[in-house]
Amino acid sequence: MNDLSMTVRGKDRYKSGVMEYKKMGYWEPDYEPKDTDIIALFRVTPQDGVDPIEASAAVAGESSTATWTVVWTDRLTAAEKYRAKCYRVDPVPNSPGQYFAYIAYDLDLFENGSIANLSASIIGNVFGFKPLKALRLEDMRLPVAYVKTFQGPATGIVVERERMDKFGRPLLGATVKPKLGLSGRNYGRVVYEALKGGLDFTKDDENINSQPFMHWRERFLYCMEAVNKAQAASGEIKGTYLNVTAGTMEDMYERAEFAKQLGSVIIMIDLVIGYTAIQSMAKWARRNDMILHLHRAGHSTYTRQRNHGVSFRVIAKWMRLAGVDHIHAGTVVGKLEGDPATTRGYYDICREDFNPAKLEHGVFFDQNWASLNKLMPVASGGIHAGQMHQLLDHLGEDVILQFGGGTIGHPMGIQAGATANRVALEAMILARNEGRDYLHEGPEILAKAAATCTPLKAALEVWKDVTFNYESTDMPDYAPTASVSM
Amino acid sequence: MRITQGAFSFLPDLTDEQISRQVQYCLGKGWAVNIEFTDDPHPRNNFWEMWGLPMFDLRDAAGVMMELNECRKVYGDRYIRMSAFDSSHGWESLRLSFIVNRPKDEPGFRLERHEVDGRNIRYTTTSYAVDRPEGQRYR
Amino acid sequence: MDLDVVPMTGNVNLREELEAVGIEEILTQLDRELIGLKPVKTRIREIASLLLIERIRKRMGLTSEVPTLHMSFTGNPGTGKTTVALRIASILHRLGFVRRGQVVSVTRDELVGQYIGHTAPKTKEILKKAMGGVLFIDEAYYLHRPDNERDYGQEAIEILLQVMESQREDLVVILAGYGDRMEKFFGSNPGFRSRIAHHIDFPDYADDELLAIAELMLGDMNYRFSAAAREAFVRYITLRKAQPLFSNARSIRNALDRMRLRQASRLVADLDRVLSAEDIMSLEASDVLASRVFANGSSPANYG
Numbered sequence: 064m065n066d067l068s069m070t071v072r073g074k075d076r077y078k079s080g081v082m083e084y085k086k087m088g089y090w091e092p093d094y095e096p097k098d099t100d101i102i103a104l105f106r107v108t109p110q111d112g113v114d115p116i117e118a119s120a121a122v123a124g125e126s127s128t129a130t131w132t133v134v135w136t137d138r139l140t141a142a143e144k145y146r147a148k149c150y151r152v153d154p155v156p157n158s159p160g161q162y163f164a165y166i167a168y169d170l171d172l173f174e175n176g177s178i179a180n181l182s183a184s185i186i187g188n189v190f191g192f193k194p195l196k197a198l199r200l201e202d203m204r205l206p207v208a209y210v211k212t213f214q215g216p217a218t219g220i221v222v223e224r225e226r227m228d229k230f231g232r233p234l235l236g237a238t239v240k241p242k243l244g245l246s247g248r249n250y251g252r253v254v255y256e257a258l259k260g261g262l263d264f265t266k267d268d269e270n271i272n273s274q275p276f277m278h279w280r281e282r283f284l285y286c287m288e289a290v291n292k293a294q295a296a297s298g299e300i301k302g303t304y305l306n307v308t309a310g311t312m313e314d315m316y317e318r319a320e321f322a323k324q325l326g327s328v329i330i331m332i333d334l335v336i337g338y339t340a341i342q343s344m345a346k347w348a349r350r351n352d353m354i355l356h357l358h359r360a361g362h363s364t365y366t367r368q369r370n371h372g373v374s375f376r377v378i379a380k381w382m383r384l385a386g387v388d389h390i391h392a393g394t395v396v397g398k399l400e401g402d403p404a405t406t407r408g409y410y411d412i413c414r415e416d417f418n419p420a421k422l423e424h425g426v427f428f429d430q431n432w433a434s435l436n437k438l439m440p441v442a443s444g445g446i447h448a449g450q451m452h453q454l455l456d457h458l459g460e461d462v463i464l465q466f467g468g469g470t471i472g473h474p475m476g477i478q479a480g481a482t483a484n485r486v487a488l489e490a491m492i493l494a495r496n497e498g499r500d501y502l503h504e505g506p507e508i509l510a511k512a513a514a515t516c517t518p519l520k521a522a523l524e525v526w527k528d529v530t531f532n533y534e535s536t537d538m539p540d541y542a543p544t545a546s547v548s549m
Numbered sequence: 550m551r552i553t554q555g556a557f558s559f560l561p562d563l564t565d566e567q568i569s570r571q572v573q574y575c576l577g578k579g580w581a582v583n584i585e586f587t588d589d590p591h592p593r594n595n596f597w598e599m600w601g602l603p604m605f606d607l608r609d610a611a612g613v614m615m616e617l618n619e620c621r622k623v624y625g626d627r628y629i630r631m632s633a634f635d636s637s638h639g640w641e642s643l644r645l646s647f648i649v650n651r652p653k654d655e656p657g658f659r660l661e662r663h664e665v666d667g668r669n670i671r672y673t674t675t676s677y678a679v680d681r682p683e684g685q686r687y688r
Numbered sequence: 689m690d691l692d693v694v695p696m697t698g699n700v701n702l703r704e705e706l707e708a709v710g711i712e713e714i715l716t717q718l719d720r721e722l723i724g725l726k727p728v729k730t731r732i733r734e735i736a737s738l739l740l741i742e743r744i745r746k747r748m749g750l751t752s753e754v755p756t757l758h759m760s761f762t763g764n765p766g767t768g769k770t771t772v773a774l775r776i777a778s779i780l781h782r783l784g785f786v787r788r789g790q791v792v793s794v795t796r797d798e799l800v801g802q803y804i805g806h807t808a809p810k811t812k813e814i815l816k817k818a819m820g821g822v823l824f825i826d827e828a829y830y831l832h833r834p835d836n837e838r839d840y841g842q843e844a845i846e847i848l849l850q851v852m853e854s855q856r857e858d859l860v861v862i863l864a865g866y867g868d869r870m871e872k873f874f875g876s877n878p879g880f881r882s883r884i885a886h887h888i889d890f891p892d893y894a895d896d897e898l899l900a901i902a903e904l905m906l907g908d909m910n911y912r913f914s915a916a917a918r919e920a921f922v923r924y925i926t927l928r929k930a931q932p933l934f935s936n937a938r939s940i941r942n943a944l945d946r947m948r949l950r951q952a953s954r955l956v957a958d959l960d961r962v963l964s965a966e967d968i969m970s971l972e973a974s975d976v977l978a979s980r981v982f983a984n985g986s987s988p989a990n991y992g
């Protein structure tokens with residue numbers, strides 16, 4: 064597949080007219096990416112009859128310096144440096160008509176510390192390009208030189224744990240339900256019950272902002288009463304993610320300031336506020352000792368389809384650069400999309416200082432994070448206490464497990480629901496540390512813990528048959544995987 | 550009330566055998582275990598008193614248990630916890646922390662509310678135990 | 689004792705038991721790395737057999753006691769006490785009588801402090817590191833200074849005795865040193881004597897054993913004696929043993945190191961010579977005979 068260079072050189076290169084992208088210098092099979100280059104991996108699906116090399120070169124061209132025709136003004140620039148170079152095109156295993164295109168971009172093409180600029184360059188233009196049926200940004204290698212221009216997570220996993228005084232186990236959370244309609248006072252009740260029962264965090268849902276049924280200030284005031292009361296009742300630090308998402312930056316800052324004034328340890332934002340707003344809030348969070356939770360609202364519109372859009376692993380990388388502290392990254396066993404190997408790849412991107420390329424997890428490049436803070440992944444959506452051993456096995460220790468329905472839907476009440484989750488978690492960690500084969504003995508371990516904890520017994524009984532077994536739509540291409548059935 | 554700080558507070562109090570296994574897990578990971586005690590378990594009281602230094606280079610939990618028993622002899626009426634420190638790059642902080650001893654009676658905390666401007670309230674959590682002088686809090 | 693193994697019922701196949709724990713290979717290793725020492729090796733085999741049976745009895749529910757395993761190793765320096773301690777620790781570990789199997793080797797300085805309140809933390813620090821393994825105290829008699837009643841060594845002794853008694857499942861203590869001095873030490877500290885289950889005496893090496901040790905050491909370093917050098921070294925051994933401060937295998941190692949030095953000087957003295965591998969590996973009689981041991985009336989300060 065990887066042919067020789069076809070680049071036209073010298074005078075002919077700049078002759079007016081239309082020239083194939085692969086001849087304009089966007090296909091350079093001999094190019095060896097520099098340590099400082101940004102590398103993007105695209106899944107390219109050319110229209111029928113379009114040469115995959117030409118299609119890939121076009122992606123390189125359209126995401127860097129090219130336009131549809133030759134322009135003489137190129138000759139006023141160091142054009143060869145600025146041209147993105149597609150240096151490798153591989154057919155995608157078992158997917159006829161799809162190709163992986165590796166494209167290298169010189170660092171000078173990007174502005175320091177700007178996800179807006181990075182994303183505008185890489186995905187700004189090319190996704191609607193007519194000669195392509197579909198295009199997906201699968202992964203990116205971000206050079207250390209570029210990583211170092213970003214703040215990174217405002218708090219990071221280690222400092223978050225120190226601030227919360229919680230070590231050695233996943234943190235527990237719950238999203239307040241129903242997500243719409245509760246008054247501030249009723250809402251605070253749910254928060255209090257869940258925190259007192261044993262959760263570390265509660266959470267606003269993505270679309271809880273400031274609606275007729277509950278003004279944001281009401282929510283904040285009642286929630287902080289609940290947090291403080293639960294803190295005094297347990298002797299533990301507690302938090303509730305106050306969603307400051309709003310229509311303007313001014314509104315968001317106002318809400319964040321109020322949360323800080325009330326003594327909240329954490330606020331949250333939605334992905335839909337945009338990359339620049341996220342970076343601004345991350346800066347604010349660092350200045351104000353605030354943990355910043357990100358709800359990846361809306362991401363599935365462009366991350367879920369295997370052949371088009373942007374992989375969530377790229378979004379996760381961008382969000383680690385942008386500086387949020389928490390990000391929803393999948394549960395494997397819950398109700399939302401998530402193949403185990405792919406999800407493992409996301410978690411590694413959030414939590415490790417170095418990600419070695421691991422095709423079976425969908426990670427295409429070595430990625431050095433150069434000591435950028437670690438980002439705490441959040442597992443949320445359709446999980447319950449009976450899955451604790453599987454969750455621990457798939458997701459590890461540095462994760463927030465959010466049991467919304469699995470707490471609030473408990474037959475004995477919210478406190479009991481929270482206690483069931485906490486007891487199940489502590490029993491599982493205890494067993495793991497003792498060296499037991501907790502994955503296989505999980506049900507036994509839970510049953511034993513339930514013998515001295517009625518709420519856990521009830522939880523195991525109610526949700527014993529709940530599973531979400533559907534085929535994943537997004538899986539790694541390089542290893543046979545099956546969707547888990549638990 | 551029962552203070553639920555630490556990794557295992559929702560379980561029945563750990564036996565020495567169970568504590569020893571957790572300590573062995575930490576030693577196996579190469580973490581240094583520290584014994585800490587306090588008579589003020591305020592959630593933001595990070596710095597409990599240290600019973601000696603974190604124990605580096607230990608192979609077996611029996612050494613830590615020996616110190617825990619010594620510590621209990623002196624401060625058995627207070628909170629005692631085990632904290633495990635990981636010195637590896639990128640972490641350099643605690644990896645596990647759990648309570649191994651509690652006073653017979655845990656009085657808990659008072660929540661004080663100061664009404665300030667508008668509907669704002671300033672909250673203060675105070676350990677009931679600190680109403681009495683240090684050293685006399687759990688007699 | 690960490691015998692989290694399946695309880696036993698029915699008959700026992702001793703061979704299978706022995707192979708399962710793999711102590712035979714440790715004993716073979718000991719045979720290989722230590723020349724001679726017949727009585728020592730026999731004692732270790734006896735102890736290993738005893739422990740194997742003890743382990744089986746335990747699993748059959750015939751005993752529940754934790755056996756006393758503390759030992760004393762007596763003998764002159766360089767007779768292999770430290771090496772044997774390492775192997776004993778492995779045997780104890782494989783049989784499940786210690787949980788980790790490390791050996792922490794100390795002398796008085798690491799246990800005893802310089803001022804009031806210094807000793808207990810020092811001793812405990814060492815004990816904590818040795819938990820799960822073997823604490824090897826070399827020249828243990830220095831812990832006790834009969835001439836000084838207020839010596840801090842006594843404090844260390846008391847802590848040691850207490851742990852040796854109450855934490856038998858957590859560590860094994862080996863006290864080592866010269867035979868006569870150990871005897872005196874036990875005489876004035878009967879607490880130790882009563883807590884020691886196994887005494888092993890390490891005899892001095894015979895001349896031919898010392899020669900075998902030398903050749904083993906040289907072989908490991910890819911050197912060898914020429915025939916004349918070998919003959920000279922036999923004489924060296926006889927002479928050196930008669931002189932003070934002889935410490936068996938350790939003296940042999942030191943002597944070989946100096947001979948290698950002389951060999952190198954000899955070779956380098958003639959830069960025009962073309963050397964074969966044989967030349968470079970070979971120690972000649974002159975390398976041995978230059979030792980001061982051969983010079984009559986030499987000062988005892990330097991036994992090159």
